[in-house]
Amino acid sequence: AQSVTQPDIHITVSEGASLELRCNYSYGATPYLFWYVQSPGQGLQLLLKYFSGDTLVQGIKGFEAEFKRSQSSFNLRKPSVHWSDAAEYFCAVAIQGAQKLVFGQGTRLTINP
């Protein structure tokens, strides 16, 4: 069965600093990969997705992620964080052709002013 690991439960960075959130997945083939963000009391908003092709994908709000097949990773990056980026971030995988998302445990991001 596929699984997703987000090793960092909580990360604190200063405003303006760069950010990298880690995500590793376990799946026999190349899955569809997603990063979602959730603000308190809200649903999930899709930041970016990878289906195939270029392994560096650009998303909304200045985020990007890189798919590395050899490391089974899909890390999320942002060159300069803003206070409004404080939220919980979820990495997810889906089997190609299915709508079932398997989520990681999430990484809570705190921004220091």
Next chain:
Amino acid sequence: KAGVTQTPRYLIKTRGQQVTLSCSPISGHRSVSWYQQTPGQGLQFLFEYFSETQRNKGNFPGRFSGRQFSNSRSEMNVSTLELGDSALYLCASSLDIFGGEQFFGPGTRLTVL
């Protein structure tokens, strides 16, 4: 275009009762999935519907059930509520069933006393 709507937003029930949650997908979307979010278990897939048919079901007891109507609206039902059913229940819709982007609603916060 209106997003995914879920009603009610908040619900308080007592153990042993049953509850029905409703989800209206984005207009034109035919696939609806449900997820349960708790602090301990994170985000877990409940079920997925497409064209009024359940395509996938997560690892939840039979007390959890759902259905989809001809207009793609979906309901989920939890019978004989337990304290552990307290959670945020999220609904997501997508155009089709081929692993595309899922759009999430704001969720229904269920508290079981």
